Amino acid sequence: MTLALDRPRRRLFLSPGQAAVALAIGLFLLAFLVVPVATVMYVAFTEKGTGAFTLVNFLDFARTDLFVTSFRNSMYVSTMSVVVASALALPLAYITTRFEFRGALIIQTLGFVPLIMPPFAGAVAMQLIFGRNGSLNLLLDDAFGFKIPLMEGLNGVVFVQALHYFPFILVNLSAALRNIDRAMEEAAQNLGCSGFRLFRRIVFPLALPGYLAGASLVFVKVFDDLATPLLLNVKDMLAPQAYLRVTSIGIADPMGYVIAVVLIVVSVLAMWLSARAVKSGDYATTQRGGGGLARRRMRTWESAIAYAAVSFILLLVLSPHLGLALLSFATVWSFSPLPDGYTAAHYARVLGESSVYIKNTIVYAALAATIDIVIGGAIAYLVLRTKLIGRDLLDWAASAALAVPGVVLGIGYLRTFYGVTLPDGRPLATLWIMIVLALAIRRLPYALRACHAALQQISVSLEEAAENLGATKARTVRRIVAPLMAGGILAGFISSFATAAVELSATLMLVQSNSDAPLAYGLYVFMQSPAGRGPGAALGVIAVLIVGVCTYLSHLVIERGQRQRGAAGAEVKS
């Protein structure tokens, strides 16, 4: 990177406060991630029946064709998903942050919605739209006599995963684009650089930490995701194999845990590689008054193309949700492009009992996301700004949470905390706060990556300046670092919040009573019977709306902050 300060970054010295924070986070991760997971995963290293220590299970992994094929397939699907997801996210992020574009805020919000795919209901809706006998293929077959196998095989998984997870790239890349100093772009323009060259040489490289944060999340998330492959009945991938083995009764078999160990190792490795890739460069820019890139007005034909591209992408990525909405109003929908009839009865059925689910979902997801940005921000700071020994360990441990199957974490929590009784005799594991902690642990990597990327874009010289003027470390963090990271922190909050709101696998293990249950659990209960399909979809729509509204509100906050900062910059310019 030639743009910013060329000298090696000076890390600030360690203060006792930082050590205390690091210790606290370490203990938190140890208690709620490492220990519970270890109580389950140690089985991978034992011999079945005797429990003696052995590594032969890993040899078996390498010698079993199914697992080797699964490994290869998972790698292929994850890589291709990143490629396709980038193709969807890049235009949306670029157009909405770089041009005067009406409805940019709505697009940013809508572009985020695909991440919220309610369990089961979303799957059914997806099949009804894109499946072999979904609306699209039934219409195509009727009109032209052919079908597109969108949801078949490995490429089907790539298609669905890209639709589902591209918001990770969109959110992080948009946050990064907004953070680029306008002066950089102007300097380049003054030197005669413009158009695509400007984007390729200046804008994109400066936004690289954000892009990589999103892309690595997509890669790891797809690598570890089991819901989509199972929805498409693709079983020869690693995560589904681990899940199938861990959850089958009677198979007290170490192989499921061996696969989980492999998943964790690959995930941490991918995170580490993406961190390495940006470590060598410096992405920080000093001036923070510009309020992001200058927004250019588009010419008529440009904006026609832009609107067409944006509409097409949005239609594509939102069609599962359109399907979900249709399903929630449908009487019967079977082997036909559209439902037979429409009714509001499903909403009537869920509204009475779902208010408690809605309240729980908002409370749990908001608490979990708050924990995530506090811990994620702190870890990012420790990693990037201090020389504390073991800081990378915190980073890796937190990132590894992405690869721990939810059911393993759930069982681990029961095993670790059920024996701990409260004064009134109830086990600790039955408190709803345990659900919050499990959600926080599972979604921590999202917030961590977002905070990490945001901090990478801030020049350390701003903090040095503050400290030279006599500010304490704590005050510098509060008054300088946190406000400048706001966009990234919010992106992390949204990612964690939205995905925690529809989490099911760990929740299912930990929910103790209906009054403590979140929406995803209520949805699961409905989706187990034919009569529950409509009400289940209605709950799914409610979940999407809640998260959508929260996302929109947070975007409003970001925009307002940008405008305030941008106003100052614009005045200087004119």
Add this chain to the structure above:
Amino acid sequence: MLLSRRLAVGAALAFAVLAGGAQAQAPSGKVTVITSFSKDVTDPFKKAFEKAYPGTTLEVQNRNTNAAVKYIEETKGNNQTDLMWASAPDAFEVLKGKKLLQSFKPSATGIPDKIGAFPINDPDGAYFGFAASGYGIMWNERYVKGNKLPEPKEWQDLAKPAYFDHVSIAAPSRSGTTHLTIETILQGEGWAKGWRAIKEMGGNFRQVTERSFGVPDAVNSGQVGYGVVIDFFAFSAQASGFPVKFVYPTVTTIVPANVAIVANAPNRAGAEAFINYLLSPQGQEVLLEPSIRRLPINPAVYAKAPEGYPNPFKDATLGARVKFDVDVSEARTAAVDALFDQLVTFQLDGLKAATKAIHEADAALAKKDNAQARALVSEARDLIAAMPVTDAQAASPEIRGAFTGGKEKGARQAELEQQWAAFAKEKYAQAKAKAEEAAKLAR
């Protein structure tokens, strides 16, 4: 898994003359039940039970069967659960084996020992059947009409060429109910013939889902045409208005869905009251509700059932044909599940390719006969049907030890699975080659 349950019911009935006995202790408070049943099943029961026993509340915790078993196991040190309520008898057998169930003598009368060929209650009184279900084939009428497909009657029908790529099933390793279906076919037809039938049917599978409800879900929405399902999935789908039909093949078995008291239940009196209510005529009548549609185990209740309701106590063809031997089934549970997964679920592409080649060769032979080609096709079928182990081997201590983990060092589960998978892969490839050769000869 399934234990024989013999005379205990009779003994239980003798004690149950005091019909109103349950009310004597006046159960009250929160009764916590863990169940795999959907809201459609639990809500009506919750309402009816709370009405019959004022002062009680039924706290329903939904978990799938596997998660429920793991949950009860993990929380036994400080148990907060009163009841376990689910279909698959093998889950209850696992819990009973780990001494996590409390035996009990219900007060209900008029419940026979057996339904079809299957005992209703556990002989030790650890768990009780409260409703019965049979297995069969469900299909989507619009899908069948749209693709001009036939309506099946028997399992063998699903192996015909017309059904290629249209059939769905849940993996027996994932669904206790499907496991029983597979085991029923194996016991009804014998090991070799049964597996041949299963794999011929398997060649037509569109998908092998990882949860029981995935099959009716896919049939309901028309993503697949036919599904191998438990009857109430089809009945309740019909009640919800989905265009589906259902048939019981002759080789089927009727098995009970169960309820049990968890050991050290915090509200024992409430748990007993719930079981007594479930088995009473009032409780049994709730099963007839359209959203539930399960078969009562009290024959007298069928008098109140709507017309056309299947009655296994009157209809002798229902489930009586196969004498289901629970001991045979138990000895090879894990092996049968793993064999199905390795030979069918994870080799589905190879199996389907070979099956398709055979169908094409058959079609070519129908036009122009050729003795040599016919022999090749027959060889190809034998290759598909070939099994890596016999039934005696499947139930042998060596193979059982590989799954449970044993002191004596045999092959590990992962090694066995790799051997079986490699065996199937090779045989299916050979079968495909032979069938293609036959098709060439016949053309």
